[in-house]
Amino acid sequence: MTRTPFFRARLPDPDEDSRAAVTTSSGAGGGWGTAMRVIVPLQGVVQGRGGLVLGSLIPCALCYFLQLYLKRHRSGPARTPPPSPSSSADHLSEVTGAVLQRSSSRAHLSPRGSGGPAHVSSRAALILRGGDSPYFVGLKRVEEDPYDAVANPNGIIQLGLAENKLCLDLVCEWLVANGNKAMLGDEASISRIATYKPLDGLMELKMAVTDFMSQATERSVSFDPSQIVLTTGSTAAIETLSFCIADGGNAFLVPTPYYPGFDRDIKWQSGVEIIPVPCRSSDNFALSINALDRAFYQAKKRGVKVRGIIISNPSNPVGTVLSRETLYSLIDFVTEKNIHLICNEIFAGSTQGAEEFVSVAEIVDSEDCDRTRVHIVYGLSKDLCLTGFNVGVIYSLNENVVAAAKKLSRFSSVSTPTQRLLISMLSDARFTQNFIRVNRERLRKMYVEFLAGLKKLGIECTKGNGGFSCWADMSGLIRSYNEKGEIELWDKLLNMGKINVTPGSSCQCIEPGWFRFCFATLSENDVPVVMERIRNVSETCKSRS
């Protein structure tokens, strides 16, 4: 029979105050029988002096402290991370928690002088911790030891960067002929480029860009220049959009495999979560509405608010284009769930296959549906081979999003000399038409050649129509059918084969053994070298197994 201190306070009789505590154990049992014995908590206090006030105050206070205790206990870990509205808070909180405690204790120890190192924010710490993805590791390795057919034939060949070098000569030609005049203009007035200009881009450039966009989509759509916001690259465009559409802690659904940079672009500054929606090789990695639906409800169950879907069309890394029907059903889906659709169409002009590319802008134009929930990200990096110029485009028909994005463009506005140059370049219709045509031809040629090379090695690719990459199935070469086996192969390709490719796991692909090969950085002479190197690696893989 155990008695808590609580029960010990019960008194048989108010007079025997002092001896009460000792006698309770025997007296308590009899208490139930008599009508006189009233059982209230803290009876002693109540019957003694405090009366009404203490009798109600004390249980209340106890209850309050209990609550306080519970609250502390429960929200203890959750309260520390002020930065993270997101539910990615778990690891964030560790960082903040650790840093915060340390700093305050130090400040107590030494109120003056040498207060220890100044600490940085937990988001900075988070950003620094990430970046171990093979995608970024590979890129860094190539930077250190780049292949050059003449100067460094043993260097690493870059197949991990979606960059187009096939048509640089065309751009160069134009720049040499027109570049300087374009920047300063005919009247050579410096205030055209040096003074403050609208941060969201010059109207002339917006008009030129819309014209180029409709050329890239083969004139099937016309874009409205007033709905455009220009940014420093499509990275900034996607980030700005995710700021405008989602709050910290909200989520976007992104069909996998997706471009590895999204993990940085969307999560880092805006604090939005990405929910991968797996697509399968059996469907040729086409996205299914069912999978989206499932992911949406799972997120909802977890209490995460989904604010949109991000798709890449043409897909990076797979290279497929979305069919008209898929786009229709996507729009239906986002309308039904009342969320947004962000279409990354940065490869729109770089299609090389037979299938027709359909911009979501066309669907929205033709169908009478809610246009305010569709946003397009575009850029000149891929379609015009101008990665270094860093010009991205947000095209949205949602007034609020455009208004907010215009204001946010103060953080990522494009340098005016670059804008002036692009205005003349894009307005030169002969140049752009020729460029788009030649670019497609060269991409096509390269793609066919590269694909044939892989096929000879027994490596199959998904059928692609756009972009600078092949999505190759190398699951036959991996030792074990899991991510570890894939990374092993990636490592072998990088260190033995000296080629840098992007493994599927960096793109969050659910099936191991897939790799992205970007072929547009190569010249034609490089292709046999690449194939030879892959062959070497594949032979060592096969011989062992």
Place this chain on the structure above:
Amino acid sequence: MRLIVPLQGVVQGRGGLLMGSLIPCALFYFLQLYLKKRHRSPKPRSPSVSPSPSSSNLAELPRSASRSNLSSRGSIGPARTSNRATSIAKPNTSPYYVGLDRVLEDPYDRVHYPDGIIQLGLSENRLCLDLIDEWMSENLNNSVIRGDGGDLGIAGLATYQPSDGLVELKVAMASFMSKVVSKEVSFNPSQIVITSGATPAIEILCFCLADQGNAILVPTPYYPGFDRDMTWRTGVELIPVHCRSTDNFIPSITALDQAFNQAKKRGLRVRGILISNPSNPVGNMLPRETLYSLLDFAREKNIHILSDEIFAGSTHGNEEFVSMAEIVGEEEFDKDRVHIIYGLSKDLSIPGFRVGCIYSFNETVLASSKRMARFSPVSALTQRLLVSLLLDTRFITKYLETNRRRIRQVYDLFVAGLKELGVKWTEGGAGLFCWVDMSGLIRSYSEKAELELFDRLLNIAKINATPGSACHCIEPGWFRCCFTTLSLEDVPVVIERIRRVAEICKSPR
């Protein structure tokens, strides 16, 4: 026998122990709940970059869910944008932005549009554009685009470049900065991160140094843009620390200390101090001693110092500018907590180029800023152009000298005009503006009267000056007038227009 307990009836009747303790507890609990609700409800509506958007989002959840149940297909209300976008997209209310917008609609031109509004609200330097122009027309041909396909050929322009800036530009920037500051201070190129303007530079630093809901102390009056740059996306709070005209608007450590402790009491974690030196809008420079004591203060509190030195080269007085880099360089202060913001918009008068930089001594901050620079890289074309511009030592030396002389010229003229009108100003030796005390012209000593005067200046006199309240100045009646967009001929026009308003203001009394 009669016991006095709350709810005696219940207790003595049947419930006994259980009820007697449960009911008061429950009542108390509901009271708490009620109080809490009342306390919270206004929150979600406040500008919601709030650290707890969850609460505000939850409020909307039921609506959208119920709607989607009603009509599972088609026509569901409008697509919602995020709370932060909604608060950002609101129209401008600060007189700073109102004025700027008005000038855009109706700009002054000496010849074509003499009745337009004269811009005194934008700190832009147009005095030396001719020098830049000259350089461009001479050197553009061999600076950027060359057909020879060498290192600086097309591959250096069009292909992927490091997003934190070309090494060449960093080297050029470092040498330019030490020319601007003084010969003795040398800047290390590897500590530079290039961004598309000083605005993203400040924002990136905020991201790196403070978490959402943390605070940064900012001595007032400060540049009105900070309210956007530092708070919009980062969710950092700015705590104004008021400086007085009696101290010549130089921040005092006592005031900083007070603000720091008050913030602490409110449960806010202060992560740094932002100073602009030379000060925008006051136009004076922080003395060496103040910089030392600021560093001491930062060390004592274990916080960072962000020093915005974007006007470092635009000095026009006899005073010498002291950079934070010099202070940190000459003694063994812990450099880790000092971060400098610089840009070419003001000192080289090329705001259109959008080039800024972060200069930090902190390895962690540098590493994470480099990564965040992916969101605001500068076009390689512009970078190549600037490399050749900045490395042209003869040009730069001549430019800096001429620029200082011309600013001085306009400043002297402007100030002489003010003197004639009997209007006082703060004596400063730097910047593109004059901090003018018009408290003699306002009807009552309050913010309302200041805005009235602003309105009058804008609509009657047709000049757009930035009122002190937009800069969070605690004393009413101060105005920032940027004079470097004017030519020498415009100055008398401006003074004349101010005189007209001054007469109207004085006559009703």
